[in-house]
Amino acid sequence: MLRREFVKYLTAGAAGQFILPVSGASAATPLNVVVIGGGMAGATAAKYLRVWARKLALDALVSVTIIDKSDQYVSNIMSNMVLTGEKTIANLTYTYASLKTKYGINFIKATVSSVDTANGWVYGKLNNTGSDILLNATPFNRLILATGISFDPSTFTLNVPSTVYANPWEAIPHAWQAGTQTTLLRNQLVNMTAGNHVAVTIPVSPYRCPPGPYERACVLADWLRVKKPGSKIYLIDPGQTADGRPPVEPNNFGYAFANIHKNLVYVQNARLTAVTGSLAGTTKFKTLSLVPNSATPLNTVNALASPTAVKVEVANVIPKMQAADLTRSVLGPAGLDADGRWAVVDERSYKSLVPKVYVIGDSIKSANQPKAGHIGNQQAKVCADAILRELSNVALYDAPVTNSACFTPVTTNLNSQYGAMASWLTATFRYGVDPTDNVSRMLRVSTNIESPGRPSKDNFSSMGKWFTSLMQDVYS
Amino acid sequence: MTKSRLLACCLALAGVLLATDAGAYDLNNGRLLASNCTQCHSTNVLPKTGGYDSLVGESYSEIYGELREFKQKFNATTKTCTENDPKECLMAVHAMPYTDKEMQDIAWYLSQR
Numbered sequence: 001m002l003r004r005e006f007v008k009y010l011t012a013g014a015a016g017q018f019i020l021p022v023s024g025a026s027a028a029t030p031l032n033v034v035v036i037g038g039g040m041a042g043a044t045a046a047k048y049l050r051v052w053a054r055k056l057a058l059d060a061l062v063s064v065t066i067i068d069k070s071d072q073y074v075s076n077i078m079s080n081m082v083l084t085g086e087k088t089i090a091n092l093t094y095t096y097a098s099l100k101t102k103y104g105i106n107f108i109k110a111t112v113s114s115v116d117t118a119n120g121w122v123y124g125k126l127n128n129t130g131s132d133i134l135l136n137a138t139p140f141n142r143l144i145l146a147t148g149i150s151f152d153p154s155t156f157t158l159n160v161p162s163t164v165y166a167n168p169w170e171a172i173p174h175a176w177q178a179g180t181q182t183t184l185l186r187n188q189l190v191n192m193t194a195g196n197h198v199a200v201t202i203p204v205s206p207y208r209c210p211p212g213p214y215e216r217a218c219v220l221a222d223w224l225r226v227k228k229p230g231s232k233i234y235l236i237d238p239g240q241t242a243d244g245r246p247p248v249e250p251n252n253f254g255y256a257f258a259n260i261h262k263n264l265v266y267v268q269n270a271r272l273t274a275v276t277g278s279l280a281g282t283t284k285f286k287t288l289s290l291v292p293n294s295a296t297p298l299n300t301v302n303a304l305a306s307p308t309a310v311k312v313e314v315a316n317v318i319p320k321m322q323a324a325d326l327t328r329s330v331l332g333p334a335g336l337d338a339d340g341r342w343a344v345v346d347e348r349s350y351k352s353l354v355p356k357v358y359v360i361g362d363s364i365k366s367a368n369q370p371k372a373g374h375i376g377n378q379q380a381k382v383c384a385d386a387i388l389r390e391l392s393n394v395a396l397y398d399a400p401v402t403n404s405a406c407f408t409p410v411t412t413n414l415n416s417q418y419g420a421m422a423s424w425l426t427a428t429f430r431y432g433v434d435p436t437d438n439v440s441r442m443l444r445v446s447t448n449i450e451s452p453g454r455p456s457k458d459n460f461s462s463m464g465k466w467f468t469s470l471m472q473d474v475y476s
Numbered sequence: 477m478t479k480s481r482l483l484a485c486c487l488a489l490a491g492v493l494l495a496t497d498a499g500a501y502d503l504n505n506g507r508l509l510a511s512n513c514t515q516c517h518s519t520n521v522l523p524k525t526g527g528y529d530s531l532v533g534e535s536y537s538e539i540y541g542e543l544r545e546f547k548q549k550f551n552a553t554t555k556t557c558t559e560n561d562p563k564e565c566l567m568a569v570h571a572m573p574y575t576d577k578e579m580q581d582i583a584w585y586l587s588q589r
Contacts, residue, residue, distance in 0.1 A: 052507060055507070377515060378512060381508065385507070394504050400508065400509075402512070403512050403515075403569075424562070424566065426569050446573075447555045449557055452557070452559070452560050452561075453562065462528075462563070465528050466527075468527045469527030472527060
């Protein structure tokens with residue numbers, strides 16, 4: 001007998017956890033899991049529930065249905081490269097075909113309106129039209145909410161002429177949910193007059209993809225320098241640091257801001273209070289009113305000390321965020337944090353405070369885990385694992401590990417001096433007791449680690465591999 | 477084979493024996509923890525097209541040895557990476573959370589695929 005086989009034999013005999021006779025009441029209770037939201041977290045949870053159920057020979061007991069308003073997912077990751085024309089929306093579009101055919105996952109295209117968690121019913125508009133109907137044929141006994149974010153634009157006023165914008169929000173596209181918003185912002189950039197300016201405003205934390213606004217400012221600065229000579233980009237940050245470098249990836253973005261993107265104007269400690277639209281000839285200008293976010297500027301480099309305004313043609317306003325409306329309504333105030341914004345969950349399983357309901361991805365309240373697709377993918381696996389352990393009477397893993405990794409383009413392929421370069425940021429997390437308050441949660445095991453050295457072409461090449469692999473892990 | 481690789485293999489072999497003596501690898505735990513690897517490294521769950529190195533076909537000893545090697549490149553006291561090579565540093569961050577037993581469980585799970 002080979003050593004490997006011998007060890008395997010011992011393992012199966014001793015642990016008895018892989019070859020399951022399932023015992024107890026759970027054996028008679030098949031799982032009917034509904035996943036609302038087929039993005040990075042939701043699609044991963046659905047896939048791994050089925051993949052692992054098969055490996056455990058439990059697949060006959062595990063039915064999974066994804067409900068999403070779209071039968072295609074457009075990746076937020078890499079979508080800044082659509083703004084610069086380096087990628088298209090089609091490049092970033094994924095379907096649920098593999099999840100359906102390879103893993104036997106059901107898919108329903110619908111807008112969910114409400115959920116009866118007590119009885120396991122989901123109501124909404126099938127194919128996003130008509131009246132609300134019952135969407136699931138059999139009641140769920142586990143519900144996973146993976147609905148992402150919604151926006152709270154109440155922190156600033158918007159006043160644009162209705163004669164110019166039928167929908168005033170189109171004057172300030174956030175492009176923080178990839179798809180039509182990305183195209184809208186791209187078109188505004190392409191059509192703007194050279195020499196006019198662009199602004200990107202960063203929301204208060206927490207928000208989806210912490211490095212994202214800095215990445216966007218970098219690649220747009222590169223694009224503007226070539227495509228719109230004389231144009232500047234303002235990056236408006238409510239946060240501030242002692243040395244004026246970005247709070248996220250200070251080395252990489254700090255280097256890029258100081259040495260590469262001379263047309264990027266970075267303003268810290270600046271909070272947006274109003275956007276006022278105006279017309280001058282055929283140009284649609286917006287004036288952004290800014291006030292100091294803190295009365296105490298931390299630096300004299302770029303921290304705003306008194307109110308000011310910037311006038312731009314393209315205003316990419318990324319509003320304050322919160323858990324998606326559906327998740328907040330399903331959980332109710334008792335299931336949300338004190339601000340009523342994010343879902344309270346047990347980070348060992350992503351169980352919410354509402355029975356049978358789990359929440360994963362950007363909707364959750366987490367002291368340390370960021371909001372992003374990569375870590376949402378891992379949270380989904382922890383959630384799927386917890387659900388399957390419950391089914392098979394195996395104890396919950398009490399110290400799960402998750403990781404965050406994010407590559408960010410810092411220059412574009414338009415850059416004649418540097419070519420396309422990228423950096424990365426990564427961190428690992430493990431569940432445990434937080435010594436600061438004796439509460440158990442996901443703790444940061446490492447500090448945030450930036451790619452060492454400078455942004456590089458090699459990192460850019462690695463970024464492609466990372467993105468390809470990650471998306472395969474979700475949708476293939 | 478470099479000296480460090482040889483050392484890693486020896487340690488890995490010791491790990492096999494220890495884990496065997498201890499009774500078992502935990503395949504449930506290995507499954508969960510190893511899923512942190514599949515975001516970037518192809519396993520037999522995934523098609524292998526254009527991503528990072530596949531772990532398919534790697535032995536227990538190889539995977540366990542590599543994990544140990546990477547973990548040693550992270551300074552647990554300062555919580556910083558001691559490597560200047562970006563790729564090595566990235567993997568050091570990802571290997572460092574795991575206990576030795578968890579690395580064994582991960583290696584065992586992945587080597588069985």
